[in-house]
Amino acid sequence: MYRKQVRRRRAVLALLIISSFALLTFTYGQSSDGLQRTVSAAFSPLQTVADRALKPARDLVNWFDETFDARGENERLTAELETAREQAVAGKAAVQENAQLRKLLRVDGTGVLALAGYKQVTGRVIARSPTVLYSSVTIDIGEDDGIRVDDPVISGDGLVGRIASVSGGSSQVTLLTDHASAVSAKVVPQGVQGLIRPELGDPEDLVLDFIDSSRKVGVGDAVVTLGQRARGLASLFPPNLPIGEVTKAPIDEQVASQQVHLRPYADIANLDFVQVLTGGSRQ
Amino acid sequence: MIVTPKILARLAAIVVGGVLLQLSFFSRVELFHVSPDVLPALVVALGLLGGTLTGAIAGFAVGFLVSSLLVEPLGATSLVLLGAGYLAGLFRERFDLHGSLAAPLLCMGLTLFAELGFVAVQFLLGIDAPVSALIARDIVLKSVYAFFLGWPIYLGVRRVLRPALVEEPRVRRSRRPTVLGT
Numbered sequence: 001m002y003r004k005q006v007r008r009r010r011a012v013l014a015l016l017i018i019s020s021f022a023l024l025t026f027t028y029g030q031s032s033d034g035l036q037r038t039v040s041a042a043f044s045p046l047q048t049v050a051d052r053a054l055k056p057a058r059d060l061v062n063w064f065d066e067t068f069d070a071r072g073e074n075e076r077l078t079a080e081l082e083t084a085r086e087q088a089v090a091g092k093a094a095v096q097e098n099a100q101l102r103k104l105l106r107v108d109g110t111g112v113l114a115l116a117g118y119k120q121v122t123g124r125v126i127a128r129s130p131t132v133l134y135s136s137v138t139i140d141i142g143e144d145d146g147i148r149v150d151d152p153v154i155s156g157d158g159l160v161g162r163i164a165s166v167s168g169g170s171s172q173v174t175l176l177t178d179h180a181s182a183v184s185a186k187v188v189p190q191g192v193q194g195l196i197r198p199e200l201g202d203p204e205d206l207v208l209d210f211i212d213s214s215r216k217v218g219v220g221d222a223v224v225t226l227g228q229r230a231r232g233l234a235s236l237f238p239p240n241l242p243i244g245e246v247t248k249a250p251i252d253e254q255v256a257s258q259q260v261h262l263r264p265y266a267d268i269a270n271l272d273f274v275q276v277l278t279g280g281s282r283q
Numbered sequence: 284m285i286v287t288p289k290i291l292a293r294l295a296a297i298v299v300g301g302v303l304l305q306l307s308f309f310s311r312v313e314l315f316h317v318s319p320d321v322l323p324a325l326v327v328a329l330g331l332l333g334g335t336l337t338g339a340i341a342g343f344a345v346g347f348l349v350s351s352l353l354v355e356p357l358g359a360t361s362l363v364l365l366g367a368g369y370l371a372g373l374f375r376e377r378f379d380l381h382g383s384l385a386a387p388l389l390c391m392g393l394t395l396f397a398e399l400g401f402v403a404v405q406f407l408l409g410i411d412a413p414v415s416a417l418i419a420r421d422i423v424l425k426s427v428y429a430f431f432l433g434w435p436i437y438l439g440v441r442r443v444l445r446p447a448l449v450e451e452p453r454v455r456r457s458r459r460p461t462v463l464g465t
Contacts, residue, residue: 009336016343016365023347023358024408039351043303047352050307061312068315127306127352130320131398132421133405134355138306165354172354179405179412200410201418269313 033165040138041167044126048140051126062270118238118280120154121145125271126170132201135178136161137271142169145278150236152277158242158265159183159225160274171276176243177203177268184226184235185243187217187260193226196243199261203269206244209259217260221246238280284333290447294329297443298341301325302348317421319428321436322349323397324390326364328433328440330371331386332448338368359408363400367393383434390433395426 123141141147143166151163153173161175174181176198183196185208194211208223223246227239248261284290301322309319322345330338346361371393399422441448 012336013339013365013369016339017362020343020346020358020362020365023350023361024356025358027356027358028408033354036351036354036357039348040354043348043352046299046303047307050303054304054308058308058312061314065313065315125311128310128318129353129355130305130310130318130322130349131360131401132418133402133410134353136353136355138353179410197412199413199415201415201421205415207413269316270311 037165037167040165040170040172041142044138044140044142044167044170047126047138047170048124051124051140118277119146120275121147121278122273122275123171124273132203133179135175135181135198135203135268136164137173137175137274139171139173139274139276140169141276142166142171144168145276147171147276147278152237152241153274154241154277155266155271155274157267158244159237160266160268160271162236163276173274175268176206176264176266183237183243184228185223186226187211187221187223187246190215190217190221192217194259196223196262204263205247206262206264207259208246208262209257211254211258211260213255213258216251217246217249217254219246219249221249223262238277284337284444284447286337286447290444293443293447294333294337294341297325297329297440298344298348302345302352306349306352314428315424317424317428319432320394320398320425321429321432323364323367323394324429324433324436325440326368326397327371327390327393328386328437330368331375331389331437332441332444333372334376335369335372338370338372339365340368342366342368356408359404360401363397363404366400367397370396386437387430387433390436391426391430394429394433395422398422398425 121141123139123145125137126140127138129136139153147163147166149163149166153160153162159176161173161178161181163171164174165172176183176196177200179198179200181196181198184193185196186193187208192211192215194208197207197209199205199207208217211217223243225235225237225239225241225243227235227237227241242265244262244264246260247263254260286294305320305322309321312318326338326342326345329341333341342364343361346359346364347357349355350357350360371389374389402418402422
């Protein structure tokens with residue numbers, strides 16, 4: 001009797017392990033998308049209810065975390081204020097340049113998105129991946145709202161990611177910090193181009209890779225989407241969407257590895273609302 | 284564990300509820316910049332109470348549901364969590380669960396196992412991105428959180444599955460002594 005039980009237990013375990021490998025094979029053969037979309041669509045209303053019901057509790061826990069951070073933040077802001085004062089005193093030229101950069105970096109204030117035919121659809125984040133390797137969120141808008149796969153996703157501060165998968169009433173967003181994310185970008189005002197990739201495990205650090213090492217990039221420089229269009233191929237993102245600010249740009253790293261580090265403008269770890277740019281001139 | 288259709292429904296509710304709670308709450312709160320991951324602890328609790336089979340099946344189901352809801356590659360999370368559930372069940376079948384710290388310690392240890400296992404599986408599948416040292420902090424803190432959250436999760440799951448638990452010790456009620464001859 002006991003032997004039979006052990007045999008049955010081992011058989012079930014073997015079956016589960018084989019099933020896991022089979023699922024992995026299906027996933028990499030791209031055969032599982034329909035199944036996942038069906039499950040995701042079925043659970044989407046439940047996730048929305050859970051998200052709204054748990055918001056007060058979430059806010060409470062996050063309040064504790066933010067309180068811990070507040071002391072360090074205060075010191076950092078004081079230092080930043082001092083730097084900003086020095087810059088203001090430095091002269092009108094710098095102020096004018098600053099204003100131009102701000103204008104360039106405004107998400108839709110310049111009408112860039114409207115000119116490119118993009119429509120902004122606002123969605124609420126209803127779920128988030130528990131692992132650091134997959135940086136993705138689920139939002140409560142989907143195909144019914146005009147969302148399509150690969151549509152760019154932004155927050156009030158800048159680019160957040162792109163739509164990876166869509167079902168009727170919900171969509172999955174692959175964030176900039178996901179290991180599969182890669183965005184072509186440029187540093188302004190220098191115009192140095194590169195590819196933005198995540199630094200896994202650190203949501204506040206992105207790497208601008210493959211830059212032209214002969215042109216200097218400095219700390220504080222802004223990074224925006226490149227939005228290149230060539231030979232019938234278009235970037236997924238419209239040009240000049242703000243992404244982040246260069247935080248580390250050591251000369252040796254620029255020369256040897258052709259990369260600099262940046263911090264995303266968007267608070268990717270604490271997203272509540274995002275906007276999806278639908279339509280547009282992207283083909 | 285005696286598995287009846289009612290108990291099966293309760294197990295399914297625990298799995299679905301746990302996954303929804305993780306994705307809508309725990310993944311979106313941060314303590315020291317790290318979000319707790321209660322799913323390994325949930326699977327460990329089910330393994331401890333139900334044995335290897337229940338632990339492995341629950342782990343597989345939790346992994347499948349999470350991967351489906353987040354449209355992540357299927358199978359990787361299932362593989363790791365079924366391992367955690369199976370090991371928890373094996374612990375229950377081989378050793379007697381003594382002491383109030385056994386469950387949280389096992390939750391912590393197997394969460395560490397699950398997080399490391401998940402990273403290992405992902406690297407075997409290939410990740411083309413630089414990795415920050417902060418990933419180690421993430422894994423360690425998630426395990427520490429599992430220690431503190433493991434005990435309430437274990438108690439909660441035990442309460443829901445109480446009718447099915449064969450080894451559940453009887454609740455002793457204080458009874459007034461019978462006085463004869465008065």
